[in-house]
Amino acid sequence: MNPRRALLVAGVGSLLIRPARATVPALQQAVAAFTGGVPVGSGGQRVLLQIEPLVDNGNAVPVMVTVPSPMTAADHVRRIAVFAEHNPQPEVIVFELGPHNGRAQVGTRLRLATSQQVLAVAQFSDGTFWQHALDVVVTLAACIEI
Amino acid sequence: MRLWLKLAALALLVCTATATATAFTQQNTPPAAPVDNRRSGLLDMSPATQALQRDDTLNPAWLWLQDGERTFATDCARCHSVAAMGGVATRYPAFDAILGKPVTLAGRINQCRLRHLKTNALPIESAELLGLETFVAQQSRGLPIAPPADPRLTPWREQGRTLFAQRFGQLGLSCAQCHDQHAGGRLAGSTIPQGHPNAYPLYRLEWQGLGSLQRRLRNCMTGVRAEPFADGADEWTALSLHLMQRAAGMAIETPGVRP
Amino acid sequence: MGKGIVHLLRQARRGQLLEVRATTLHPMETGQRLDSLGRPLARDIVRRIECRWGNDLVFAADLFPAVAANPYVSFFVVANTSAVVTVRWRGDNGFEHQEAVSVEVL
Numbered sequence: 001m002n003p004r005r006a007l008l009v010a011g012v013g014s015l016l017i018r019p020a021r022a023t024v025p026a027l028q029q030a031v032a033a034f035t036g037g038v039p040v041g042s043g044g045q046r047v048l049l050q051i052e053p054l055v056d057n058g059n060a061v062p063v064m065v066t067v068p069s070p071m072t073a074a075d076h077v078r079r080i081a082v083f084a085e086h087n088p089q090p091e092v093i094v095f096e097l098g099p100h101n102g103r104a105q106v107g108t109r110l111r112l113a114t115s116q117q118v119l120a121v122a123q124f125s126d127g128t129f130w131q132h133a134l135d136v137v138v139t140l141a142a143c144i145e146i
Numbered sequence: 147m148r149l150w151l152k153l154a155a156l157a158l159l160v161c162t163a164t165a166t167a168t169a170f171t172q173q174n175t176p177p178a179a180p181v182d183n184r185r186s187g188l189l190d191m192s193p194a195t196q197a198l199q200r201d202d203t204l205n206p207a208w209l210w211l212q213d214g215e216r217t218f219a220t221d222c223a224r225c226h227s228v229a230a231m232g233g234v235a236t237r238y239p240a241f242d243a244i245l246g247k248p249v250t251l252a253g254r255i256n257q258c259r260l261r262h263l264k265t266n267a268l269p270i271e272s273a274e275l276l277g278l279e280t281f282v283a284q285q286s287r288g289l290p291i292a293p294p295a296d297p298r299l300t301p302w303r304e305q306g307r308t309l310f311a312q313r314f315g316q317l318g319l320s321c322a323q324c325h326d327q328h329a330g331g332r333l334a335g336s337t338i339p340q341g342h343p344n345a346y347p348l349y350r351l352e353w354q355g356l357g358s359l360q361r362r363l364r365n366c367m368t369g370v371r372a373e374p375f376a377d378g379a380d381e382w383t384a385l386s387l388h389l390m391q392r393a394a395g396m397a398i399e400t401p402g403v404r405p
Numbered sequence: 406m407g408k409g410i411v412h413l414l415r416q417a418r419r420g421q422l423l424e425v426r427a428t429t430l431h432p433m434e435t436g437q438r439l440d441s442l443g444r445p446l447a448r449d450i451v452r453r454i455e456c457r458w459g460n461d462l463v464f465a466a467d468l469f470p471a472v473a474a475n476p477y478v479s480f481f482v483v484a485n486t487s488a489v490v491t492v493r494w495r496g497d498n499g500f501e502h503q504e505a506v507s508v509e510v511l
Binding site: 212 | 408410412426428429430432433473474475477
Binding site: 059060061064084087088089091092093094095096097098100101102103104105106107108109110111112 | 485
C-alpha cells in the first residue's frame with residue numbers, strides 16, 4: 001500500500017489502543033478531594049441547588065445553594081462546594097460557613113463552558129456529606145463581538 | 147294601496163333607517179386603538195437574568211455607575227444638579243447647534259467637558275465615560291422615551307431608518323429582518339429581541355462588562371460579517387435616532403442587563 | 406486599586422439574620438482563553454473572599470476560574486454586636502481590595 005495509506009492505517013490503529021486502566025472522570029476526583037474520600041449521600045432534600053435549566057449566557061449563570069440546618073454549634077454546615085462537570089476544571093467555589101451565619105444559603109454566578117451537570121456538595125458538622133445535582137443547557141451566544 | 151307596495155315601502159324605510167343608524171354609529175364610534183406590540187428585551191430573558199436587572203443589589207452595572215456618580219459630583223455638579231438630569235436621557239440623541247449635527251448623550255457629555263469644563267474628552271467606551279453616561283441615564287429610569295420634535299433631526303432620523311432596513315455584510319441581513327420580522331423567534335438558542343435602545347448603557351453578560359448602544363450595534367454588524375462603522379461615526383447616531391423614535395414611549399431601564 | 410460593593414443593613418437587632426451581597430470589579434481571567442496569536446492568556450482571578458465581623462471571620466470562599474467575572478457572592482450572617490464589617494478580596498498578581506460597612510446592632 002502507498003505510504004499515505006499506511007500512515008492512515010497506523011493512525012487509526014493507535015486510536016484503538018486503550019489505556020490499561022480507565023481514567024477517573026475529573027468531577028469524581030474533584031469531589032473526592034473535597035470530601036477526603038468520604039462517600040456523598042444524595043436525595044432526602046438535605047441540599048437544594050437552584051440554577052436555571054436553560055441559561056441566557058454561559059458567562060454568568062446565577063446559582064443558589066440552600067442547606068436546611070439549625071446552624072448551631074452542635075449541628076451546622078461547615079462547607080458548601082459547587083462543581084461543574086465538563087468545565088476545564090470542575091471546582092467552581094468552596095464556601096466556608098459556621099454557626100455565626102445563621103442560615104446556610106449561599107449564592108454566586110458561575111461560568112459554564114457547555115451544557116453539563118452542576119453539583120453542590122455540603123459538608124455537615126457531623127462529618128457527613130450530601131449533594132444535589134442539576135443538568136444545565138448552555139447555548140452559544142448570538143452576535144458575539146470580534 | 148296594494149299590500150306589496152306597503153311591504154316594499156316598509157322594507158325600504160327599515161333599510162334606510164338601519165343604514166343611517168349604522169353610518170351614524172360608525173361616524174361616532176372612535177376607531178379601535180392600535181395595538182402596541184413593542185416589548186422590552188428584558189422580558190425575553192430568563193427570570194434569573196431579569197432579576198439581575200430588577201434588583202439593584204444584584205446588577206453589576208453599579209460597579210461603574212457609582213464611579214459615574216462620583217465623577218458627576220466632581221466635574222458636572224458645578225453647573226448641573228442631579229435632579230435636573232431626570233428626563234435628559236429620554237431626549238437624546240439631540241441636535242447640537244455648534245457641531246451642526248445630532249449627538250448622543252455620551253457625545254454631549256464630552257462636548258460639555260471640552261467647551262465648559264475646558265478639559266479632555268473621555269475616550270469612547272472608556273469606563274469613565276460609560277460610568278457618567280450610565281449615571282445620567284439612570285436618572286431617567288422609568289421615564290418614557292421622548293424623542294424631540296426637532297425638524298433638524300429629521301434627515302438624520304431618516305438616514306437611521308434607511309440603515310435599519312439596509313442589508314449588511316456577508317450574511318446580507320438587515321436589522322429589520324431579525325428585529326422586526328423575526329422578533330420573538332429564536333437564533334442559536336436565544337430569543338430574538340425587538341432590539342430597543344431603552345436600557346443602555348447596560349451590562350451585557352457576553353461582554354462581562356458595561357457597554358454602550360454603539361458597542362452592541364457594532365456586535366450586530368460583526369455578527370452579520372459586515373465591516374462596522376468607525377467609532378463615533380455619524381451612522382451610529384443616525385441609527386440611535388431611529389431606534390429611539392421606534393421605541394418612543396417605552397420606559398428607560400438604564401442600567402440594563404442583557405445576555 | 407480595586408472596586409467593590411457590599412450590601413448589608415446598617416442597623417439591626419441583636420440576633421437578626423442579615424443577608425450580605427458582595428461584588429468586586431475583576432475580569433476573572435480563566436487561563437483558558439487564547440490571545441490573537443494563540444498564546445494562552447495567564448490566569449488572573451480573585452482567589453479568596455473573607456468577611457469579618459469586627460475581628461471575627463464569619464464567612465470565607467475559595468474561588469476558582471469558573472466564577473463569573475466581577476465575582477458576586479451572597480451569604481447570611483447573624484447580627485452580633487455593633488462592629489465594622491469588612492469584606493476582603495484577594496487574588497492573583499497581588500490583587501487585594503477591601504470594603505468596610507459600619508453596622509449598628511441594637
